[in-house]
Structures are given as C-alpha cells and as structure tokens.
Amino acid sequence: MNMPAEPKAPEKQEEKNPVSRRDFLNEIAGGALTIAGLGAAVVTVKYASPNVLFEPPTTFRAGSPDDYPVNSVTYLQDQQVYVVRTDRGMWAMSAVCTHLGCITQWKPDSSQIACPCHGSKFQRTGGVEAGPAPRPLPHFSLVLGEDGTLVVDKLEVVMETEILKV
Amino acid sequence: MATTDWTHQRLEQLRQTRVWRSIFRRGPARTNRTRSLAVFGNFALHTLPVKVREKSLSVRATYYLGSISFFLFVVLTITGVLLMFYYHPAVPDAYRDMKDLIYVVSNGVFLRNLHRLAAHAMVVAVFWHMFHVFYRGGYKPPHEFNWVIGVGLLMVTLFLSYTGYLLPWDQLAFWAITVGTNIISYVPVLGRPIRFLLLGGxxxxQNALLRFYVLHCVILPLAAVGLIGMHFWRIQKDGGITVRDDHE
Incomplete structure (x- = not known):
C-alpha cells in the first residue's frame, strides 16, 4: 500500500538525527558509569589513606648533654636515633639505613656505622662509606630545651653542618 | 561377585530416583554424546575440555605442574581458613596466636606447617609451571591471552606469599616487610604513596598488619579464584595445551 514511503521515512530521520537515540542513550549511560567508576576509585583510595594515625611521637627528649661523653656515638633504641658528640659539638642522626630501612649498628672498633642487612657502611657524620645505601643517614633537629635537656625532632631533617655547640 | 551385583543394582536404583535425576539430568554417560553432555551440564566440569589429545595427558607433556599448583592452592585455602579460627590480626595477639597454634592448639602445628610448606611449594610449582610452559612455547598463538592470565596468577601467588609473611608478626616478618615496602617506595613518584596506602601509615x-591480613585472606584469594577459573576455561577455548610431536 504505502511501500515507497517506508524506506523514505528512516532516511529522513537519519538526516535530522545523525546520532540515533539508542547510541545517544548508550553513550550517556556509558559516560555516567565511567564517571561513577572513577569517582568510586578516587573515594576508595581516599578511604584507604588514614587521616589520623596512632604512631609514636616524632619529637622526644634525649636527656642532658652531660649524658653523652665527648667522642661517643650513643644509640637510642626506642627512637632508632644516634646521638653523636665530638669535640666540635653534638648532632642527632637516624639509625635507619637509607637503603631498605634496616637498623644500623655503631661499630666502635672500626669507628663505622654498619648495616647488617646489605652491608652498607656509614661514617659517624652519616656519610656513606660503602655498600648500596644511596643517601647519607639524615640528621635530625637537635636543640637544647629551656630546662637544659636535649630535644630531637625526627620530622625535621637538618643539614649535616648544623651542629649543637655545647 | 554377588555383592558387586548387589551394589550395581542399588546404584542403578539410586540413579532412577527423582532426587538423583533432578541433580544429574543427563542420565548415564555411556556414549561420546552423553559423555560430552555430562561435562557440559556439570558445574564443576564445564570449564574443562570434553576431549583432550592423549599426548597431552602424558606426564612429560606438563608434569602436571598446573594441577599441582591448583591442588596446593586448595590445600592452602582449607588450612588457611582453619588457621583463621585462632588467629587475631592485632598487634600483641598475632604473635601469641601463632605461638599458641604451635604449642597449645591440638594439631595446630600440623596445620600451620602444612600451610607454610604448601605456600613455599606453591611458589616453586607456579614458577616451574611458568618455565615449563615458556620452554614449550605455550605462550605462542592462540595461547597468548592465557599466558597473560598466567602472569597475573604468578603475581597474585607472590603477593599472597608476601602478605602472608607478615602475619606471624615475628622479627623475620617485621624486617622482611620493612625491606619489601621500602623497595616499593623506590618506584618513581608513586612509590611513597603506594607504601603509605599499603601500610596504612x-x-x-597495627594498620599494616590488618591490611596485609585482609589482602591475604580476602582480596588476593578472590582474585586468584577468578583468574584460575578464567585460566582453566581458556585452555579449553584455545584448543588444549601445547604438545610436542616427539612426546608420545
């Protein structure tokens, strides 16, 4: 009956709408799902990063300077920190190996700090002498408090040249 | 003789029951067609091929390394779930629970050692499986995608092994994870954030122990089950394993 009209109708519609309704809705749905998926990923990563941490304080008191004889390296086990005193003054230094995080040991016989894990060796100023350690042991801020005790802040890394004159 | 006949008869009667027929709808697998239908229609078997080349069943074709890996995974799942009855992923408890499993809990030391040794064996089996498939050319078309799934399974196996290492919460565990997570922090740009996320600090x-526990007992096993299912199914879809002509 109206056979010739049939092929004409979709042709006309295609001219009007180069994107079909189905494709349009599919793309909207796909885009919405992608955005929701990315949002969920971001929110999940955020959720997995804790905002409050119950970790030991990074600032601590390290006694009086008189506790440390001249030309000594003292390891404070609870804090994993060395307090070094020479005739030039004092400094505090991390005892954590800069290679992969093992705890180093002061060897008085060879006047070296040695890591048991992969054999890195450091000077008592923290400089790397041997082994795979990529960086020197970091020095921490060491100040004399008002009451005459030493205060170390492990979050504040200072230059090797900053030495506390006692 | 009479007893076997009797057993056969009872078995035949059992097969005629409504309950049996509701579970196994295909009837006895006596011809190639009904055998195929039995495999297609069985949930446990449907990922496996209906027919294999006889060569691919010989010991030298595979040394059954994939099957051994899967068997060890099943052993690890069962022993691991049983260990979870006594283990708390909390900081003072974890080490004591591990010691209790060794000295106090009945057969605890057996389960713990079975879990530990099966874990070591699974790492060996998975690596051996990978080398064997590699030297057989099993990564070549049409098996490329299954090779990639296999690499994913190797990674999951290693992460399972690594996360399980922290759970005894002894010195070995602590320092191994210290070194391992410091290796991660060498990754450019993302290294430190990844370490922070992994340790939760x-x-x-405590946060690190709980995260490693959840990864070890939930996330990684689920990933492994998904990948294993796909790995088995792809063997069939890729037309069976690679066999060498000189291995009869």
Missing part, C-alpha cells in the same frame, strides 16, 4: 604497625 608510615610505620609497620
């Missing part, structure tokens, strides 16, 4: 403490 800056130090290896």
């Amino acid at each position: 800056h130090i290896i403490g």
Whole structure:
C-alpha cells in the first residue's frame, strides 16, 4: 500500500538525527558509569589513606648533654636515633639505613656505622662509606630545651653542618 | 561377585530416583554424546575440555605442574581458613596466636606447617609451571591471552606469599616487610604513596598488619579464584595445551 514511503521515512530521520537515540542513550549511560567508576576509585583510595594515625611521637627528649661523653656515638633504641658528640659539638642522626630501612649498628672498633642487612657502611657524620645505601643517614633537629635537656625532632631533617655547640 | 551385583543394582536404583535425576539430568554417560553432555551440564566440569589429545595427558607433556599448583592452592585455602579460627590480626595477639597454634592448639602445628610448606611449594610449582610452559612455547598463538592470565596468577601467588609473611608478626616478618615496602617506595613518584596506602601509615604497625591480613585472606584469594577459573576455561577455548610431536 504505502511501500515507497517506508524506506523514505528512516532516511529522513537519519538526516535530522545523525546520532540515533539508542547510541545517544548508550553513550550517556556509558559516560555516567565511567564517571561513577572513577569517582568510586578516587573515594576508595581516599578511604584507604588514614587521616589520623596512632604512631609514636616524632619529637622526644634525649636527656642532658652531660649524658653523652665527648667522642661517643650513643644509640637510642626506642627512637632508632644516634646521638653523636665530638669535640666540635653534638648532632642527632637516624639509625635507619637509607637503603631498605634496616637498623644500623655503631661499630666502635672500626669507628663505622654498619648495616647488617646489605652491608652498607656509614661514617659517624652519616656519610656513606660503602655498600648500596644511596643517601647519607639524615640528621635530625637537635636543640637544647629551656630546662637544659636535649630535644630531637625526627620530622625535621637538618643539614649535616648544623651542629649543637655545647 | 554377588555383592558387586548387589551394589550395581542399588546404584542403578539410586540413579532412577527423582532426587538423583533432578541433580544429574543427563542420565548415564555411556556414549561420546552423553559423555560430552555430562561435562557440559556439570558445574564443576564445564570449564574443562570434553576431549583432550592423549599426548597431552602424558606426564612429560606438563608434569602436571598446573594441577599441582591448583591442588596446593586448595590445600592452602582449607588450612588457611582453619588457621583463621585462632588467629587475631592485632598487634600483641598475632604473635601469641601463632605461638599458641604451635604449642597449645591440638594439631595446630600440623596445620600451620602444612600451610607454610604448601605456600613455599606453591611458589616453586607456579614458577616451574611458568618455565615449563615458556620452554614449550605455550605462550605462542592462540595461547597468548592465557599466558597473560598466567602472569597475573604468578603475581597474585607472590603477593599472597608476601602478605602472608607478615602475619606471624615475628622479627623475620617485621624486617622482611620493612625491606619489601621500602623497595616499593623506590618506584618513581608513586612509590611513597603506594607504601603509605599499603601500610596504612608510615610505620609497620597495627594498620599494616590488618591490611596485609585482609589482602591475604580476602582480596588476593578472590582474585586468584577468578583468574584460575578464567585460566582453566581458556585452555579449553584455545584448543588444549601445547604438545610436542616427539612426546608420545
């Protein structure tokens, strides 16, 4: 009956709408799902990063300077920190190996700090002498408090040249 | 003789029952067609091929390394779930629970050692499986995608092994994870954030133990089950394993 009209109708519609309704809705749905998926990923990563941490304080008191004889390296086990005193003054230094995080040991016989894990060796100023350690042991801020005790802040890394004159 | 006949008869009667027929709808697998239908229609078997080349069943074709890996995974799942009855992923408890499993819990030391040894064996089996498939050319078309799934399974196996290492919460565990997570922090740009996310903090403490526990007992096993299912199914879809002509 109206056979010739049939092929004409979709042709006309295609001219009007180069994107079909189905494709349009599919793309909207796909885009919405992608955005929701990315949002969920971001929110999940955020959720997995804790905002409050119950970790030991990074600032601590390290006694009086008189506790440390001249030309000594003292390891404070609870804090994993060395307090070094020479005739030039004092400094505090991390005892954590800069290679992969093992705890180093002061060897008085060879006047070296040695890591048991992969054999890195450091000077008592923290400089790397041997082994795979990529960086020197970091020095921490060491100040004399008002009451005459030493205060170390492990979050504040200072230059090797900053030495506390006692 | 009479007893076997009797057993056969009872078995035949059992097969005629409504309950049996509701579970196994295909009837006895006596011809190639009904055998195929039995495999297609069985949930446990449907990922496996209906027919294999006889060569691919010989010991030298595979040394059954994939099957051994899967068997060890099943052993690890069962022993691991049983260990979870006594283990708390909390900081003072974890080490004591591990010691209790060794000295106090009945057969605890057996389960713990079975879990530990099966874990070591699974790492060996998975690596051996990978080398064997590699030297057989099993990564070549049409098996490329299954090779990639296999690499994913190797990674999951290694992560399972690594996360399980922290759970005894002894010195070995602590320092191994210290070194391992410091290796991660060498990754450019993303290294430190990844370490922070993995440990749930800056130090290896309660958060890290709980995260490793959840990864070890839930996330990684689920990933492994998904990948294993796909790995088995792809063997069939890729037309069976690679066999060498000189291995009869």
